[in-house]
Amino acid sequence: MTENSSPGPRPLLHMDGIRKTFGPVVALDGVDLTVGRNEVHGLLGGNGAGKTTLMNVLYGLYRADEGIVTLDGQEVVIRDPRDAISHGIGMVHQNFLQVDTYSVTENIVLGTELPSWPSMDLKGQAERIAELSTRFGLSVDPLATVADLSVGLRQRVEILKALYRGAKVLVLDEPTTNLTPQEVDSLFGSLRAIVDEGMSVVFITHKIRETMAVCDTLTVMRDGRRVGTVARRGTTPTELAGLMVGDDAMVRRVTEVVTAGMAAPVGRGPTVDAYAAGDAPERVVVSGLLAHNDHGVPAADVSLSVRGGEIVGIAGVAGNGQVELAEALAGVRPTAAGSMSLDGRDLAGSPTATWLDGGVAYVPEDRHRDGILPSESIVENLVLGAQRGRRFRSGPFLDWRRARQHAESSIRAFSIKAPSASTPAAQLSGGNIQRIILARAFSHEPGFLILHNPTRGLDIPSTQFVYDRTRAAAASGTAVLLISEDLDELTNLCDRILVVYSGRIVGERRRGEYDQYELGHLMAGLEESA
Amino acid sequence: MTTTTAPVQTPPRTETRAGRGNALARQVLAYVVAVLMAFVVAGIIIAALGHNPFDAYRAIVTTSFKSGFGLVETVHKWVPLVLLALAFTIPLAAGKYNIGGEGQLLVGATASAAAGILLADLPIYVLLPLVLVCGVLAGAVFAWVAAWLMDRFGINEILSTVLLNFVSFGIVDYVASEVWSDPAAGHPTTIPIGEGGLLPLVGRPPMHLGVLLAVLVAAAVVVVMRRSVPGFELRAVGANARAAQVHGIRVGRVAVGSLVVGGALAGLAGAIEVAGVHGKLIEGMQSNYLLLGIIIGLIARGNALAVPFVAFGIAVLEVGSSAMQRSAGVPSEMVLIVEALILLFLLFSDVVGARLRRSSR
């Protein structure tokens, strides 16, 4: 491997010996990072490698215990984001930091020193923002309220925030998680435009494919340390995977994830055996199911069916009714019309608890918001949803001993890393929280399993774990519906993919016919050409 | 390499009884330190006002413990405090703020008094249960109004419970000065309820059996909160309402239910005040139980098991406050300040505790 120490004459940004601890956790252990001028610098690593922490230190959100930051050859002290902004550092966070009730313009100008007498001139700023967005190919309506925007557009708002402040270094933390392939391409285009105007970009991801597509230089982190910096031209995906994961045995086990989407350069999925589950009985039948969104507007209107043992994918750009669809199918959101039956039993209209009893299991997209009781222990979290069932109850009381035994065996079976079964869920990492949610879903022995973005934000081993479990569930006859915005994931796992747009199914593809660009076309709402 | 790196597996915290005992001891210690600090600071203020803080504190402590009478009075005061603290704590577990304990207590007391007066001639085994049940139901219904406004109209429960308290003042004033008023009382007061409606007294000096009732209720609340299915659902809603809903818990119902149960407990407090202490409805009988109940609930950090103990401490303080004024000449307002200081120091003891634990690692 080639140590690419100094890409330019004098690097734009240099971080040296950064150390950061959170209580007992050493998140960064003497990390160095050098970002040259006019480059897209990839920051690659698994979950908890410390990528976000490092950038938060740079942005002044975290204060490092040790270490020096040099910008333009000048040592700088960054105590808070205000300092970072004044030094020309901009950051797009993994969870967008936006005030939902504000307009795009308000979100962008927030924190600047706009004159206010006799009142703020937001119109003038809106024009400036419109101009910026055309210049970098990030078009968005400056007067729209942020809460109404799709994820992709909110992403642009975040980038515009940094550009508006005249950033020299732009940090993007996993910006592609929610984007369609087209949107990813357009983002990469914008990144190129940004670099061409003299800025540098730090691009955080765990997707090797993306780093290969856009980065000039790559730094790989693992376990709070930098394990290598390489030029893109001088490396291969396998080498990067090796650096990321650290041990070869593991690399081999997770090749599926590492190579996702890369085997066929045009984006065709690996042509494994063609669709096979065609004759199994239909376990789930959904017809004319209509669900409204939180504002009472119809958001999902679908008919579909899933056979036992089949994994059906729902592809679509976030915000096209997936949340409503998932919740309606899980019995969480009341349906306005239509029916949904599992093994012939109609569930529409009954309370959520009946759906759970009926064998529906749901792995929600937002695991922190919808999936766990953060302050409660693993035991309690695993009981959630089954508290009224016979399993954990004796008379009117919960049998905590049995619940505890169940938790302990789940911890083993799902390799949940936790100090003990009574650890509060909030203390666990994202991957482990997802494992709890999966353990809970599978313990119901579901007839119908709904997974919504189950691997979002998970690293390679955890992602592989989810894939394995999902396949195992299908193999045991469960009907699986996988709603995902990650086309690699869908093409990898699914027997069939349905594309939703504006709450309706606009297309269907079977395994063997997958073409990511074509799917992306459908996802963008363009009529089916065929 | 052997340096610790993220994510570090903290050594499995062994869930031994000793470990848990340690944690408990630390918590109790925090309380003790906070109370001591509060008394030290208040003592300085008392001294600055020209009084003797030691006399003042002796008065507080001795009132409750030097005589059986003081103890009984303290225990009698404890009953409404513990019930109102639970009336606040239970909805709090579901993330709802019941600021209406005062109104619920008063309406409960009104209903109890009404039953006790209208059916004064019934024998005790009929009338007493009736008096208590009426109080409980009325408190529950009054809380339900706020819960219904919250559930059906999205009206914030803090707003509605605060306003309903003011409504209850009018109700009590009306009943006590127009409906069954006792003209000889010199204050809005109803005529006494029937003999059969009074809680039996036991011991010497006499203690009413409402104390036993309160103990049982507090114990039941602890068991229900920790072990029962509704208790689990309540905690789940409080911990994360969305997740609870996704997993089949009817969040709205749980929230409404928690407020109604809170109201029922406050109503019971009112009933016991009528049937055990006053034998009638008196304007102003709610005292400052609401605020003290909230304070107790907050000091106990919503832990139902801690509530009775904290409530006892506050009862001692409240009963002792007049003694402090009496024998040391300290203005009774000092008690308010002492209570404020206890709260402040308790919270600060957390911060200090966390710092110490961090630095000792």
Next chain:
Amino acid sequence: CGSADPSTGQSGGAGGDSPRIAAIFSGSATDADYNALGLLALQSAEKSQGAETAHSESVPVPDAERVMKEYLADGYTVIWSHGSQYFEATSKLAKQNPDVTFIGEFDDKPKESIPNLWVLDRNFHTAFYPLGVLAAAQTKSGKIGYVGGLSLPFSYSEVHAVNQALKDSGSNATVTPVWTGDFNDPTKAQQITSQLVGQGNDVIVGSLNLGMVGAFQAVKGKTDDVVVTAKYTDKSQFDPEHYATAAIYDFTKPLGDMLTKIKAGERSGYYPLGFDTGVSIQTPKNVDPAVVAKVEQAVADITSGKITVEKNLTPIK
């Protein structure tokens, strides 16, 4: 009355050694009103009788029994509850503690007499008759406003007394009784008084404690031809221009008298307040001398027994 009940020679404050007196007050003794009067009486007893005294302020009605019990436990020999709201608790404790002498306040003559309880009857109606005479003579609009706090029997008796005075004076003025719901909320009192004045009431008869300050504020600085009467203490300073008079109460003499008798062994009795015992009507200001004369005549007539003010505690429709 039950005054002739000699204490049969045991303890209970009789026998020469100075009594230990404890008092409970409903509000803060700094209120310059009813409770301050109580404290002054207590202090005077301390001076003149050499008594040891103690008191508790702001005792809520529900707590009265407990606080008095604490005084009992501390060995106080005379317990005075200042305010008729405590009467019930006081008589109950008197029955339970025959060795201690109690002084309770009431607005009527109690049905039963308790051998160790002195009853101080405040007879508010007596004082409000002359105020009614003043109102009858003073009003031009024929509209008189009565501002009360809680609608208690003693308040009703005051309104009845004013009505009786109107009738006796041959006036056909009317009284509008209104209630603020709180004797101590000056804001409400100000608002309601303003509205009474706005409605043409030109005599305001106030029966409030701290709320009275607000009632004066409602007319202060206004040009309206309105006079206001108050209760308990001289409140002229609040608005010298519209202040007419007040029914002044003094508890020093009644308390002193009772303590003397208690010392002499007379441990129970009925002590009615009247114009010779603690009550007086301040010489009215801001009214015609003729009105002053009428008021003084009424006081004299009541004292001499020529006029009997009916004590009517029944509610007003």
Next chain:
Amino acid sequence: MNEVTSFLQLVVTAMVPFILAAQGTMIAGRAGVFNVAQEGLMMLGASVGFLVSLTFGGNLVGLVVAGLGGGLFGWFLGWVTTRFRLDQFVIGLALFFAAAGLASLLYKVVIGVTLQPPLIPTLDDLSVPGLSAIPLVGPVLFQQSAMVYFAFLLSGGLYWLLYKTNHGLKLRSVGENPKAADSLGVNVARTRIWCSAAGGALMALAGAYLPMTYTGTYTEGMVAGRGWLAIALAFFGGWRPQYILAGSAFFAGMEVLALRVQVGGLDVPHQFISMLPYVATLLVMMFALRWARIPAFLGRNYDRESRTSH
């Protein structure tokens, strides 16, 4: 003076403490600090405002010192909840107790027992030249004390501050999403502390207004629950200055109307009439004001390095 005018004048006078205390609640709340010490701070303001005016012979000093005192309490609330992240509700109640105790204590220490309580002059009515001559509106709105003008101007000023200025943009963002605000260089802690201090100051001013308008002296219990109503009013007004102003008019109007009904001699027990303002408020909430939105971060503390607080 006709009856409508005098009725409206009373309403406007009665609005002031509601406006001040509720706007104080609102301004702290919009930055995320939920103050529940209104009742105590109003008592303290009343006591301090009176005592200082008396000692220094001027209402303005009294108002200023009362405001500073309340501001100090508000500042403390903001400081401990941002610096140490102590529970806002608990600290608020502790401050309520401390302020309530202090209010009576100060009066006791300074004035003591007397039958002739000292008085301060109440606030003079200042007529606005020209405007006060307009029929109805003139006497109602432009012939009032300085505090009335202050309360109205304050409401307008707060509206302007919140919605028309850059400071307002920052302030509101702190109550909605402090992490976002922080990431853009807005000083969350400072914003919260100052808003909380300003809120406390307004609450104390609301209290100081009472002796300066209704009594000329401090009387125990004179706040009589109006502080708690200010919390209700903040919710009622949806945490927006313009609706809080309207809500104050509604509260005060109902309060005065309830008494007016009695004076008019309606044959309903006065106890029921006294419930009118509260029941009416709930009815209005039920049928009209369903939108009431609360600041997303109201009552929660922000910790930059914690992962759960976004």
